[in-house]
Amino acid sequence: MKKKVVFFTILTTLICLDSCGIYWKGRTPEYEKFRYTCSDSPAIHSITIKETEVPVRICTSENDKIYFHYYLPDDDSSRYEIGEEKGTLSVKNITRPNMGIFIAGDESESDSYKEVKFELFLPEDFDGRLKLSTSDSDIWTGAVALEEMKAESYDGDIIFENTVIKEGLNISTRYGDIRGTLAGDPADSSLEMELSAKDGEIQLSYIDGSVFSASSSLQVFSKPFIIVS
Known part of the structure; x- marks a missing residue:
C-alpha cells in the first residue's frame, strides 16, 4: 500500500511539474548545415545580418558569388528570414525561447552544436556596406x-x-x-x-x-x- 502511495505521489508531482514547464532533463538538438547563394550577387551593395547567440565569420568567397552557411536545429527552435530586395541582402535569425526549466540540464546526443556558426562569403570585388549584430558571440572579419x-x-x-x-x-x-x-x-x-x-x-x-x-x-x-x- 505504501509503495502505491509513493508511486502515485511521484507521478502526481511529475505531472504538476510538467504542467508548469519544469522538466527533469532537456535535449540539445541536432544541427544541420545549409547554404544560401544570392540570386543576383553583383546587384547586392548592402548586407544586414541579425544573429542571436551564434558566432559570425566574414570570409572571402571562393567565386564571384555572395553566399553564406548557417545551421538549423531539428527541434525547430530557430529559423532564418532571408530576403533580397533593391540591392540589399537581409538575414535574420529568429529563435523560439526555451519555455521549460530543466532540473538536470540538457542531454546531448551529438556534438553538432559545437559547429554552429554563421559564415558570410564575399567576392573580392564586393565594395558595399555591411551591418551585423550578435548577442553573446564573437564577430570575426577576414x-x-x-x-x-x-x-x-x-x-x-x-x-x-x-x-x-x-x-x-x-x-x-x-x-x-x-x-x-x-x-x-x-x-x-x-x-x-x-x-x-x-x-x-x-x-x-x-x-x-x-x-x-x-x-x-x-x-x-x-x-x-x-x-x-
Missing part, C-alpha cells in the same frame, strides 16, 4: 573589402584580420574586446571610426604597425590617429 561596416556584440569579441574598410567603421561590444589588423592606406583621411568596448579593451592596428589602443568606454578616431573623447 581579408575582405568594405565601404562601411557596423557591428555590434553584447558579450563577444570583434576581431579583424587584414580587413579593408574604406569610409566608415562603427563597432561596439559591451563585455568583449576589439582587436586585430586593418589593411589599406592608414593615411586615408576619409575613413571615420567609432569604436566602443565599455568593459573591454581596444587594440586595433594597421598592417604597417600604426596602432590604436584604448581602454575607455567610447573612442572616436579621426585621421591621422587622433583620439577624440
